[in-house]
Amino acid sequence: MxxxxxxxxxxxxxxxxxxxxxGQSLRHSLTMAYRGLLKIRRTPEQLIDVTVQPILFTLMxxxxxxxAISGSVLDYLPVIIPGILVQTVITTSVVTGVQLREDMDKGxxxxxxxxxxxxxxxxxxxxxxxxIRYAIATTLTFAMGYVLGFRPDGxxxxxxxxxxxxxxxxxxxxxxxxxxxxxxxxxxxxxGISMLILFPLTFVSNAFVPVDTMPGWLRWFADLNPVSHLVxxxxxxxxxxxxxxxxxxxxxxxxxxxxxxxxxxxxxxMRKA
Amino acid sequence: MKNEQWxxxxxxxxxxxxxxRAVDGVDLQVRAGTVYGVLGPNGAGKTTTIRMLxxxxxxxxxxxxxxxxxxxREAHVVRQLIGVTGxxxxxxxxxxxVENLVIFARLLGLGRDEARRKAEELLEAFxxxxxxxxxxxxxxxxxxxxxxxxxxxIAQPPLIFLDEPTTGLDPRTRAQMWETxxxxxxxxxxxxxxxxxxxxxxxxxxRIAVIDSGRVVAEGTVDELxxxxxxxxxxxxxxQPEQADRxxxxxxxxxxxxxxxxxEAGRFTAPMADADQxxxxxxxxxxxxxxxxxxxxxxxxxxxxxxxxxxxxVEEPAHAGxxxxxxxxxxxxxx
Numbered sequence: 001m002x003x004x005x006x007x008x009x010x011x012x013x014x015x016x017x018x019x020x021x022x023g024q025s026l027r028h029s030l031t032m033a034y035r036g037l038l039k040i041r042r043t044p045e046q047l048i049d050v051t052v053q054p055i056l057f058t059l060m061x062x063x064x065x066x067x068a069i070s071g072s073v074l075d076y077l078p079v080i081i082p083g084i085l086v087q088t089v090i091t092t093s094v095v096t097g098v099q100l101r102e103d104m105d106k107g108x109x110x111x112x113x114x115x116x117x118x119x120x121x122x123x124x125x126x127x128x129x130x131x132i133r134y135a136i137a138t139t140l141t142f143a144m145g146y147v148l149g150f151r152p153d154g155x156x157x158x159x160x161x162x163x164x165x166x167x168x169x170x171x172x173x174x175x176x177x178x179x180x181x182x183x184x185x186x187x188x189x190x191x192g193i194s195m196l197i198l199f200p201l202t203f204v205s206n207a208f209v210p211v212d213t214m215p216g217w218l219r220w221f222a223d224l225n226p227v228s229h230l231v232x233x234x235x236x237x238x239x240x241x242x243x244x245x246x247x248x249x250x251x252x253x254x255x256x257x258x259x260x261x262x263x264x265x266x267x268x269x270m271r272k273a
Numbered sequence: 274m275k276n277e278q279w280x281x282x283x284x285x286x287x288x289x290x291x292x293x294r295a296v297d298g299v300d301l302q303v304r305a306g307t308v309y310g311v312l313g314p315n316g317a318g319k320t321t322t323i324r325m326l327x328x329x330x331x332x333x334x335x336x337x338x339x340x341x342x343x344x345x346r347e348a349h350v351v352r353q354l355i356g357v358t359g360x361x362x363x364x365x366x367x368x369x370x371v372e373n374l375v376i377f378a379r380l381l382g383l384g385r386d387e388a389r390r391k392a393e394e395l396l397e398a399f400x401x402x403x404x405x406x407x408x409x410x411x412x413x414x415x416x417x418x419x420x421x422x423x424x425x426x427i428a429q430p431p432l433i434f435l436d437e438p439t440t441g442l443d444p445r446t447r448a449q450m451w452e453t454x455x456x457x458x459x460x461x462x463x464x465x466x467x468x469x470x471x472x473x474x475x476x477x478x479x480r481i482a483v484i485d486s487g488r489v490v491a492e493g494t495v496d497e498l499x500x501x502x503x504x505x506x507x508x509x510x511x512x513q514p515e516q517a518d519r520x521x522x523x524x525x526x527x528x529x530x531x532x533x534x535x536x537e538a539g540r541f542t543a544p545m546a547d548a549d550q551x552x553x554x555x556x557x558x559x560x561x562x563x564x565x566x567x568x569x570x571x572x573x574x575x576x577x578x579x580x581x582x583x584x585x586x587v588e589e590p591a592h593a594g595x596x597x598x599x600x601x602x603x604x605x606x607x608x
Contacts, residue, residue: 016342016350016353016354017349017350017353018347018349018350019349020349024382027379028380031376031379031380032380034376034379035365035368035372035376038367038368038372038376039365039367039368042367042368042408043367106365106366107359107361107363107364108363108364108365108366109363110329110357110359110363111357111359111363111364111377111424112380113328113329114327114328114329114352114355114356114357115352115377115380115381116349116350116352116353116381117380117381121380
């Protein structure tokens with residue numbers, strides 16, 4: 001090692017800051033996201049769920065329920081594509097929590113904790129990198145719909161807007177699973193808890209079927225379910241090109257989730273240190 | 274800045290895990306620009322102590338200041354002053370060496386080009402350039418350790434924590450690591466290292482704290498610690514073991530102390546208050562006609578310190594290698 005470099009090292013006068021600024025926090029998070037992307041590139045097999053699931057589920061649900069619910073496959077597509085999109089992308093966000101747990105068990109998180117960086121950045125970065133997963137799932141679901149004959153009336157622009165909405169909401173929801181990821185002891189228990197929440201949330205909604213035939217109490221829940229609002233918002237966008245209260249409710253809901261779970265998760269992460 | 278001369282001041286640090294007091298009231302004072310060794314067996318509380326000082330664990334009681342900054346209240350400031358190299362390499366297994374260093378450098382605020390330059394520079398300094406782009410999965414333990422240390426030096430922190438930096442390394446890599454640590458100190462850095470190896474502490478550290486069951490049981494310079502268990506130790510090997518009784522008698526008269534005799538080796542070991550007594554003893558041996566095969570005077574080893582302070586020896590890990598297993602005496606006078 002060059003001795004001069006070392007000598008210079010110790011004499012560097014340091015400007016010490018009390019805490020990471022907002023700009024720094026953002027930069028740290030983006031660097032962490034870059035790390036996540038590098039990891040995805042190194043282990044592309046991680047992407048199997050976001051590539052196979054949209055294709056398989058879209059095919060299955062469309063042909064199984066299409067005739068029974070809407071009379072024909074083609075008539076069912078405007079109903080099911082938004083539904084399956086929301087369900088697939090939200091399911092994908094569970095993986096975020098599982099992977100976070102696995103990642104945190106590795107030694108590198110010790111170094112992150114010893115660096116003068118914003119405490120939220122290792123978490124925010126990991127969640128941010130997963131946006132790429134949601135984007136893949138979203139694109140494939142719409143592409144699959146197109147292949148099956150879905151031609152959204154809202155046009156291409158509104159499809160993109162709907163995609164972005166779903167990705168943003170999935171990112172927000174992934175904070176919930178990140179929280180489980182931080183507090184759980186093993187990756188498989190994260191998977192377990194998350195699925196337990198996810199199944200009622202995605203199925204007791206308007207994602208696959210109209211809610212009118214559900215018993216009153218179930219329908220009450222389905223109407224309240226934020227997943228239903230998100231699905232409705234996506235349907236309005238892609239089928240009519242319009243944005244309504246469901247869109248607003250979805251975005252507000254997403255913001256509330258982040259506002260509650262991001263601090264909770266960071267606090268749990270710090271305590272676990 | 275006040276307290277600048279103290280890199281570390283810890284008072285009464287306590288960490289409890291369940292019903293085990295892993296660290297039970299540790300005090301440490303480390304002067305800036307020195308190497309401080311924390312010596313102790315596995316499970317003594319060394320790593321827990323380092324983790325508290327490095328803001329990775331919150332102390333249950335006690336305080337610690339790094340260059341005058343409190344580890345609990347000013348953690349963000351402390352993190353700008355330290356580098357931590359853990360017992361298990363804290364680098365990203367899925368990425369390459371370059372990618373690891375670039376990411377850490379970016380997190381520390383370096384620009385894109387600057388980060389890349391810094392990474393190349395460190396890889397070169399640690400002899401990792403050739404392997405720079407390979408995934409870490411294929412790295413040997415020594416390479417991982419080197420990369421880990423390189424990562425700790427990106428921000429050129431004035432205080433570096435090394436938790437068992439050479440555990441599990443082969444003798445040659447150990448020697449390289451020691452040289453690197455010496456260079457760091459020549460450059461003005463302060464180093465706190467933990468070790469289970471007596472000779473490592475002996476070789477590198479200016480001061481040592483011996484820690485056992487979460488408490489500091491002895492503290493001082495290497496020489497002070499050795500002196501605390503007595504002066505020198507005399508070893509004699511007889512040419513003819515049958516003269517053992519006569520030799521014992523002479524040792525008793527001249528040194529006025531009882532000598533231990535290992536019959537199978539034909540060797541006496543006796544504490545000696547004053548090296549001057551050696552001449553007198555040798556003259557007496559010659560006039561009595563006791564033939565000597567070997568005579569040596571040694572400083573007491575850190576092993577003896579450990580034995581005296583904890584009541585038991587240090588078990589060296591099995592893979593420590595010959596270098597470590599041998600606890601070399603610091604000074605040896607053979608006749």
